[in-house]
Amino acid sequence: MMRALLPLLLMAGMTALAPPPARAEDTGDLEGLLDEAIVSSASLTAEPASLAPGTSVSLSADELRRYGINTLDEALNYLALGMVTEAQLGTAEVGSRGVLLSRDYGNHVLVLLDGHALNEPWNGTAYYERGVGVPFEMIDRIEVVLGPGSVLYGSNAMLGVIHVITKAAKDHAGVHGVVEGSWPLAGRAGVGVGHTFQLAGLDGEVTAQLEVFRSQGPSLTFGPQYYGTDSVTGEPKQFSSEGPGTGIWGGEASRSLQLQVPVLYGRVRLGAFELGLRMAEFRHWTPYLYGNFDDPSGYERDRWLSLDARWSHRLSAATSLALRAYGDLYTYEERAGQAAAEDCLEGQLKGCTYELFGGSRWAGLEATTSVDWFKDDRLVTLVGADGRVRHVASDDGYRDSAQPEYVGGTHEYSHIDGILGIYLSQIVRPFSWLALNAGARLDFDAGFGAHPSPRAAFTAGPWDGGVLKVVYAEAFRAPSAYELYYSDTLSQVPAQSLRPETVRSIEASVEQRVGAQRLMAGAFGSWWKDLIFTEYLTEDEKAEASSRGELVSSSSAVIQYRNVAQVRSLGVNAALEGSLLARRLRYGASLTWARARQLLPDGTEAELPAAASWFGNARISYDQGEPWPVLALAVRYASSRPAMDSSFDPPPRAPAQVQMRATLSGSLPRLSAGLSYRIWADYALADRGPYAVGPLREPGPGYSAQELVPLPRFQVGMGLRYDL
Amino acid sequence: MRFLMGPWAVGLVAAGLVLPAPLRGEEATVPVAVQMDLLAKLIVYDRNLANRGGDQVVTLILVKSGHDESARAGAQALRTLGQKDEIALRRHAEELVTFVDAATLAQSCRTLRASVVYVTPGFSDAELSAIGRSLTGISVISAGAVASSARKGLVLSFDLVSGKPKLLIALGQAEKQQVSLSANVLRLMQVLP
Numbered sequence: 072m073m074r075a076l077l078p079l080l081l082m083a084g085m086t087a088l089a090p091p092p093a094r095a096e097d098t099g100d101l102e103g104l105l106d107e108a109i110v111s112s113a114s115l116t117a118e119p120a121s122l123a124p125g126t127s128v129s130l131s132a133d134e135l136r137r138y139g140i141n142t143l144d145e146a147l148n149y150l151a152l153g154m155v156t157e158a159q160l161g162t163a164e165v166g167s168r169g170v171l172l173s174r175d176y177g178n179h180v181l182v183l184l185d186g187h188a189l190n191e192p193w194n195g196t197a198y199y200e201r202g203v204g205v206p207f208e209m210i211d212r213i214e215v216v217l218g219p220g221s222v223l224y225g226s227n228a229m230l231g232v233i234h235v236i237t238k239a240a241k242d243h244a245g246v247h248g249v250v251e252g253s254w255p256l257a258g259r260a261g262v263g264v265g266h267t268f269q270l271a272g273l274d275g276e277v278t279a280q281l282e283v284f285r286s287q288g289p290s291l292t293f294g295p296q297y298y299g300t301d302s303v304t305g306e307p308k309q310f311s312s313e314g315p316g317t318g319i320w321g322g323e324a325s326r327s328l329q330l331q332v333p334v335l336y337g338r339v340r341l342g343a344f345e346l347g348l349r350m351a352e353f354r355h356w357t358p359y360l361y362g363n364f365d366d367p368s369g370y371e372r373d374r375w376l377s378l379d380a381r382w383s384h385r386l387s388a389a390t391s392l393a394l395r396a397y398g399d400l401y402t403y404e405e406r407a408g409q410a411a412a413e414d415c416l417e418g419q420l421k422g423c424t425y426e427l428f429g430g431s432r433w434a435g436l437e438a439t440t441s442v443d444w445f446k447d448d449r450l451v452t453l454v455g456a457d458g459r460v461r462h463v464a465s466d467d468g469y470r471d472s473a474q475p476e477y478v479g480g481t482h483e484y485s486h487i488d489g490i491l492g493i494y495l496s497q498i499v500r501p502f503s504w505l506a507l508n509a510g511a512r513l514d515f516d517a518g519f520g521a522h523p524s525p526r527a528a529f530t531a532g533p534w535d536g537g538v539l540k541v542v543y544a545e546a547f548r549a550p551s552a553y554e555l556y557y558s559d560t561l562s563q564v565p566a567q568s569l570r571p572e573t574v575r576s577i578e579a580s581v582e583q584r585v586g587a588q589r590l591m592a593g594a595f596g597s598w599w600k601d602l603i604f605t606e607y608l609t610e611d612e613k614a615e616a617s618s619r620g621e622l623v624s625s626s627s628a629v630i631q632y633r634n635v636a637q638v639r640s641l642g643v644n645a646a647l648e649g650s651l652l653a654r655r656l657r658y659g660a661s662l663t664w665a666r667a668r669q670l671l672p673d674g675t676e677a678e679l680p681a682a683a684s685w686f687g688n689a690r691i692s693y694d695q696g697e698p699w700p701v702l703a704l705a706v707r708y709a710s711s712r713p714a715m716d717s718s719f720d721p722p723p724r725a726p727a728q729v730q731m732r733a734t735l736s737g738s739l740p741r742l743s744a745g746l747s748y749r750i751w752a753d754y755a756l757a758d759r760g761p762y763a764v765g766p767l768r769e770p771g772p773g774y775s776a777q778e779l780v781p782l783p784r785f786q787v788g789m790g791l792r793y794d795l
Numbered sequence: 796m797r798f799l800m801g802p803w804a805v806g807l808v809a810a811g812l813v814l815p816a817p818l819r820g821e822e823a824t825v826p827v828a829v830q831m832d833l834l835a836k837l838i839v840y841d842r843n844l845a846n847r848g849g850d851q852v853v854t855l856i857l858v859k860s861g862h863d864e865s866a867r868a869g870a871q872a873l874r875t876l877g878q879k880d881e882i883a884l885r886r887h888a889e890e891l892v893t894f895v896d897a898a899t900l901a902q903s904c905r906t907l908r909a910s911v912v913y914v915t916p917g918f919s920d921a922e923l924s925a926i927g928r929s930l931t932g933i934s935v936i937s938a939g940a941v942a943s944s945a946r947k948g949l950v951l952s953f954d955l956v957s958g959k960p961k962l963l964i965a966l967g968q969a970e971k972q973q974v975s976l977s978a979n980v981l982r983l984m985q986v987l988p
Contacts, residue, residue: 098980101836105983108958109825117826117955131957212958241942242956388866447870448828503878653982 099586102654103536106587112183112214112234114496114508115223115439115453121538121582124508124528126217126593128152128646132210132238137657137692138705139734139751141251141788143233144199146213148688149705149732152591152646152661153217154231155686156199157709158782159762160291161330161355163199164681167217167230168595169640169665171682172602173715173762179548179572181220181228184235185338185347187379190227191401193431193463195551196373197227201332203235204351204375206261206280208249208792209336211238218576218595219546221524222510225457225492226549229574229599237338240265240276246795249282251749253788255289257330270341279337286330291781293359294321296765297773302413304420309410310364310766312422312472316411320765324358326367331355347379359764359780362407362414362425369407376400388446397459398434403427410472421473428466429553435459453496453510462487463552467559484556490549491515504532514547518555519571522547536584540593547571554603554632564608564621566632574599588649595642595665602636638679640667655694662687680715680722681761700737706730714761714779718769723777725761730754745794753786822864823916823940824955827871831913833953833960834938835876838911839883842975847910847934852887854911855903857926860893862917868940869915894918897929904935914939914949923947927968934973945987950974954985963987 108120108129120127130150140146144156144163156163157171164173165180172179178195181188184205190197198204213235220228237243243265251259261282268275299318301308307318331354338347353373358365376399383393405427409415415423439455466483496510511525526544533539550569558565580593608616608629616622622629642665650657664685668676678684685708692703707730713722734751759779767774823830838844838852854876858869869891876882876889892903904912912935914926923939927948930937939945942954945963950972954961962984964976 096840096977096979098840098983101833101840101980101983104829104833104836105960105962107829107960109829109955109960110958117824119826119829129958131959133957211956214958236958385863385867388863388870443867445870446867447874449874503875653979 097586099588102587102650103584103589106589106648106650107584108212110214110216112232113216113220114498115455116441116451116498121540121584122506122530122532123216124526124530125220125542125544126153126540126578126580126644128215128217130213130215132212132242135207135210135213136736136749137701137703137734138690139703139732139736139749139753139788141207142200143203143205143213143235145732147199147215147233148707148730149690150659150688151215153644153663154215154233155663155683155709157681157762158200158760159360160328160357160780160782161200162202162357165199165230166682168597168644168663169642169667169679169682169684170230170597170599170638171679172638173679173681178227178551179229181224181226181232182235183224183232184336184349185237185379186234186381186395187347187349187377187397188224188227189375191375191399191431192433192461192552193401193403193429193465194553195227195548196403198353198373199233201284201286201330202353202355202373204332204334204336204349204353205235205237206263206282206334206336208247208261208263208282209237209243209278209280211236211242218542218578218597219524219526219544219574221514221546222512222526222544223455223494223496225490225512225514225524226547226571229546229548229572237336238265238278240267240278243278245745247280248793248795249790250792251788251790253786255286255783255786257284257286257788259284259790273342275339275341277337277339279335281335282333284330284332284334286328288325288328289783290323290325291328291358291783292321292323293364293781294319294765294778296320296767296778298766301411304412308413309422312363312366312408312410320364320767322364324365327356327358327365327369329354329356329367343383345381347377347381349375349377351375361405362409366408370405372402372404374400374402389443391441393439395437395439396435397437399432401431403429408472415471416469419469419471419473421471423472424470426468426470429463430465431461431463431552433459433461448498449500451498453498454494456491456493458489458491460487460489463556465553465557482557482559484552486552486556488517490517506530514549516549516571518550518569522549522571522573538582539580540582541577541579543575543577545573545575547573550603550632557632558621560621560623562629563605564616564629564631569603569632570601570634572599572602572634586649587651587654588647590645590647592645593643595640595644597638597640599636599638599640601634602638603632603634604636605630606633606635635672637670638667639670640665642666655696656691657694658689658691660687660689678713680713681725683709683712685710697738698740700735703734703736705732705734712761714763714777716768717763717777719777723763723779725759725779726757728755728757728760730756743793747792747794749790749792751788755782755784758782758784823868823953824942825940825953825960827868827940828875829960830938830940830953831872831875833962834911834913834936834951835879835882837951837962837976837980838936840976840980841936842977843934843973844883844910846973848885848908850885851908852882852885852910853907854882854887854889854913855892855900855907855909856889857892857894857900857912857914857918859915859917862915865915865917872913872915894922897922897925900926901929901933904930904933909935911935912937914944916940918944920947923949927971931968931971936974937968937972961985 113123177197182197220232263280309316410422437457464485494512508528576597578595644663646661648659690705938951945952
């Protein structure tokens with residue numbers, strides 16, 4: 072009964088939303104087909120998103136421009152289904168389907184750029200704001216695959232996979248220049264090129280873009296928080312290297328919130344061979360995270376150099392082969408001034424500068440072969456192997472402010488290892504309306520042996536325009552080098568026998584297309600185990616560590632990375648998108664609700680800090696036709712969520728966030744052919760985010776409420792682009 | 796980085812330059828199954844469809860002998876169309892046709908009363924141009940799997956832009972082949988002269 076009713080109910084609902092048939096021919100069905108995204112990240116084969124073995128969304132270059140999107144985190148917040156980011160001032164954290172693991176440096180999502188993994192092995196770090204380091208005009212689309220993706224990609228793909236795919240030369244032809252500025256003060260300038268050519272009888276193309284982004288500010292007010300005296304000197308604690316200590320943290324932060332991101336990305340293709348090069352730097356700092364308050368000399372700097380070479384060839388009508396070789400260099404530097412003696416090594420009474428260096432180099436080779444046994448997509452087998460060699464190294468130390476002596480090596484490490492992943496995927500399409508996809512990947516790591524990541528997906532289209540999908544998948548994250556090897560004799564002992572984190576997920580969805588309108592609804596559940604968190608050592612454990620020489624006897628609070636946490640998330644999501652009025656009016660919306668809880672050792676549950684249980688977005692745009700601008704409005708919502716890093720009980724909550732972005736875009740042919748513009752304005756209702764700031768994290772005299780990170784509420788910007 | 800400069804990497808480059816390889820311009824960027832769905836939807840709007848083939852839509856799937864990509868696309872197209880209950884509310888038949896020359900193709904179109912000719916990847920610019928000339932005056936929709944086909948002699952072709960399928964139509968060739976689409980439909984396509 073329900074099988075018969077369900078499609079009727081869905082179609083009735085969609086029909087109610089769809090416009091009445093015009094007297095002229097109704098092109099809704101054709102529009103619907105043209106509006107369906109073709110994705111490739113979920114299965115490494117091009118297919119409609121509705122048929123992919125996982126919930127997949129594709130954010131097009133047109134949508135990014137139309138809605139005034141400037142960064143990957145904005146794209147996820149305003150346009151995507153199921154993913155949400157939280158701003159920490161300068162960097163963003165990412166979560167999916169109710170699970171956000173704060174302070175994970177983005178290492179639970181795998182970020183790819185044209186198939187090249189951006190997560191580095193030292194800390195698994197991937198960035199989601201300007202730090203992703205991709206020239207925005209080169210982006211053709213961003214594919215987001217929700218849920219475990221280790222079956223094809225290995226480690227890190229636990230919350231999902233984000234694949235940034237850049238334009239082919241035909242879509243980026245010519246020379247391009249872009250200049251953008253915004254307030255609070257930020258500016259971006261870039262120049263790019265796209266060109267097709269023929270060489271030695273082979274088709275070739277080149278695309279490249281160089282751009283630089285800089286921002287300073289905004290000016291934000293923190294505190295004041297009355298901390299008191301330095302435990303070493305007995306004097307009022309210094310939170311700045313300028314002037315005497317006052318024991319008070321906070322003030323107007325106007326100098327240290329700065330970003331600088333130069334990026335060069337290019338690809339060259341000749342025949343079946345393709346070469347890619349990426350050079351990027353992400354220099355950033357925040358007023359409150361480390362070291363002195365609002366110290367302009369402090370910084371974190373990530374640098375990347377990536378090379379990717381690939382070759383693909385069809386061996387026969389049934390078989391194809393692809394080879395890829397890649398290499399990366401990554402370095403991280405942190406420099407944090409600390410004026411207080413209690414934040415420095417013994418004897419550094421005038422303060423110090425903490426310096427952290429981390430880096431990794433890796434190179435690998437991946438081979439993938441696909442066999443279409445009947446040559447008609449009915450039975451396709453994909454087999455691949457990806458092996459790489461990695462070197463990671465790190466060191467940190469304290470530079471005394473009173474004298475140039477650098478005390479390093481409180482810990483340092485350097486390790487070389489190799490990893491190998493072998494994957495197999497089998498697709499069966501016995502009928503036009505049915506597809507089965509099953510696969511697994513086996514990852515070998517010297518640290519934990521072999522780890523399997525299976526996936527099974529069932530996709531059926533039993534009625535016109537309808538798709539049912541059920542997917543089970545597992546994924547893992549290997550412990551990062553930082554988690555495995557970092558220690559110092561003051562506050563952290565080495566980890567022992569860390570296992571990979573794991574997640575199991577199941578999801579089911581139904582999608583209905585009626586003409587140019589599309590509705591999707593689904594439910595999901597994910598179970599996380601062995602999450603790596605830091606735990607405080609007991610007194611007995613500290614004594615044992617001291618006896619092994621891992622701790623100085625005076626150490627007080629000491630932590631260790633351990634596989635200690637479990638999380639469970641259950642929820643639902645829905646999305647609606649479509650177009651009306653001959654595609655001049657476009658709209659979309661998505662909503663996710665999840666009940667995500669950390670399961671504690673005593674049997675109780677706790678909300679995940681910074682993770683919203685309700686979040687979503689809505690957008691609408693209207694193309695008035697030349698010479699008038701395209702009008703667009705996008706709105707995002709995230710419910711109230713508990714704050715991170717506070718010892719208040721109950722933990723403070725950041726208010727629900729509603730953020731709106733209005734954009735005008737269009738061309739200026741009267742001024743110059745090829746000249747286009749974009750103007751945007753962004754307003755956020757909430758001025759606080761879910762992160763505790765300042766030295767006070769628990770109630771005390773005169774401090775009864777945790778201070779949360781302030782957020783800029785208003786931003787306006789304008790950009791000009793010239794395409795020659 | 797030395798890893799990349801090893802002998803195997805040099806071999807990789809050499810293989811890519813030397814071995815016969817499907818040129819990027821010859822690849823179908825939109826999955827063939829999606830192309831067939833689009834084609835089946837689009838021909839409904841052709842005002843002259845009723846004058847071709849009567850109550851049956853006949854599709855000739857043109858493959859190039861010895862070309863792997865062409866053979867694969869042809870098999871996929873044949874299967875996708877074969878699984879449809881109807882096309883444009885009509886009975887339908889599909890046939891794989893191996894390309895001999897443009898004149899033979901044109902004769903086949905007349906003989907079989909073809910409504911659609913679907914040209915798989917693997918055809919040179921000269922061959923596409925010859926096909927276009929030979930189909931002039933014949934009431935038939937010619938559609939190419941490769942995006943550039945519509946610029947080289949065919950009426951329609953399929954491209955992928957920002958992850959979405961795009962239809963390209965050569966209006967001049969469409970007129971020569973008596974393909975008539977309304978402005979309402981043409982607005983959904985990239986129109987070439």
